[in-house]
Amino acid sequence: MVEELAQADDAVAACVGDAAWALAEDELVAALDAAHRLEQRLAAVKLALVREVDGRGTAVAQGASSTAVWLRERLRLTIPAARRLVDLAACVDAAPTAVRDALAAGAVSVEQVRVIADTVSTVQTSAGPEVADNAVAVLVDWAGQFDPMLLRKLSTRILDHVAPDIADAAAAAALDAEDARATRDRHLTISEQTNGRLRLTGTLDAETATLLRAAIDPLSAPAGPDDNRCAGQRRHDALADVCRLALRANELPDSGGDPAQIVVTTSYDGLTRQLSTGVLDLGLRLTPDTVRRLACDATILPAVLGGTGQVLDVGRQRRLISGPLRRALVLRDGGCAFPGCDRPPRWCDAHHIHHWADGGPTNLDNAVLLCGHHHRHIHHNDWTVRLGDDSHPEFIPPAWLDPDQLPRRNHYHRRT
Template sequence: MSETFLPELPQELWRAGKLELAHGVQQFLQVMRVASAGLGRYLAEIESRGVKDLFGYGSTITWFAGVAGLSRGEARPVVNQAIALNPTRALDGSAVPAVAPTTGAVAAEGLVGAERVQQVLEILARIPADASVGDRESAEKILGNLAREAGPRQLAEAEANLLAWLDPDGNEPKDPEPKEPRREVTLERRRDGFWKLTGLLDDELGARTAAALEAYAKPRPVDEFGQADLRMKCERQGDAWAELLDLAIACPDQPGTSGYRTLVHVTIGLDELKTGIGKACLDFVGSMTAREARMAACDCLMLPVVMNAAGEPLDVGRLRRFVTPGQRRALNIRDQGCAFPGCHRRPKNCHAHHIHHWADGGLTDLRNLVLLCGFHHRLIHHGDWQAHMAADGLPEFIPPQYLDPLQRTRRNTLHRA
């Protein structure tokens, strides 16, 4: 077995240029892939000799899981891939050729990773059973060589072409009666106040859901202060789910809401609502901070029930606090999206924020309203940014001193040519 040397790390990596960084990543990636291929050859040899005779284990997967500190589920694809890429021997000593020898050779050069190898093996498994040995070998050679440069989409396109060539008539027609789609969603409230959402979606609905989440879960671009979106993918998808719910609730045909953004009742004391300090009762079963209730009340995502010190209801969300459809259209035309500097979100993804909060006497009119996306709405309520209306009737924002010592006013110029 030829020796593989690890690339040398610069002593001060932070001094490395972009080309040196890219070259280092490529070198280490190739070393990892070559090492993975070498490990596969060892595992295939152990499988050929018989792991029970060598080490007393019932299977190579079980033995490798113990050696590598993996679960059987983690070890299984590694061992199965090793056996598929390398020739082995049967119990009688006869040679068993590799399922994908060309792909194995490409993997040994460090030119393809485990993900593309697995995709090639899955494509080969879908080749019709009545295909000839020669056709299978030709298909594997094409896929293995293509994997050197191709990504998952190109391999998927090659699969479609190969299957059309090997099986031009396609599968025999099945029962035309479509099955009822299997869709399950469960929502339960945990003891810590969070809600656990689980579900099982059929392929079609799952693809639609994934596409919708992906469209709204893209990372926010780096803003003018150089701050990047540090949310994990699961967090971005959670925020995307909230935006999709907002869009559905705001639909005029939505049953029970008629296009208003009222969802649930929030019971809160008047002092807590004005100061933003304290707790509020959410639909009589949960709780939220007074600050969150104050923010939600801006666009009437929730119907506030304000109580006095004696526990008597002072107000139950008067309709005049709602942003009317006409006001919303005017806001959309004026702000053309989130008005926060540098934000690209469109009007449909925004809330109507009261600059001077209505709990403090602010009015629900255009001079006191501004469109903000969910992220920047929270930032205005919970951070040190300030919003105000300029003399020309357009919203402006004042950053905190730690971002701009001069606290110069800023506007969003992305929505306007």
């Protein structure tokens, strides 16, 4: 096998140097088909080798903690890619012989094999091995016509084609099996990165996926014509808004005897009336701008620290904008006051027009409702906000956006 793979490697290497632009159109398409078929055949060989390495315990014998870790070092893969490779190898190994043969012949892809294997396993449980064998033939034929996603959709009704007399009862059993599989496979991984950032990966079951979409889809829409965030950034900010709402609702379980909260420690210069950089209770540092933004709508707990950081005195905490004052603010603004934004009040922070850290008072004339996105936007860009002659907020765009800097208002929430 090693010699044959070396010969195949030489043949592929010879193709790498060939100029694709010199091929006629029919030759170009034929070469693409041949390359794809070869890729599937090589995948069959590679997965068989991975399965054998895993089955023999080669990785552990060579000092690795798992086959995935060994593959990461040997093939220079990421851990998720290595785990997926081990998982696919097991899936192909468990697939019926006809499916493995189809993969080896380049007739199906690895992802199609996964779909077929899952379907056949469900059919065998609900209808028996004979019906499962018939399903394999149909599914392999369909794989030659449909991509993995459409193949999975079609596979949910495979019994209509191979065993119509038991299709309805088996469909119910298949639904139960899929639900059990979704419950088993659900997970969320939170991986810490540098500077306090997190990477989220995982698989949600159908119910949770529906809840997530219902919560973040309305918040993921562009906030206006000036919103330059990409779709991924908008979803990120929408998730942040959902977390803020959950914290504001005061219905989360206590953590260590205290309500769920973010704790930021910062110093305050009485001469310049400026907040400095902050430190989260996890030890991560925040910029002064981030601290100032968080202080707009937060519980402030003054504390006097000694030179070594010892707590000498702790004052009484006070909510900056809450209760009757926030209700009055909601009645006045009706939601995010930034021009063109339709976010409702529950998604909004109370922002001090003249920053509290700079001595700004806590009253209705110095407050405005802003959603999470526009709260960040105001703090980090050149927009300014003020109250007009009618005591409603208006926003002055930066000169690069509007040389005349004409005030703009939000018309979504106006009641008159």
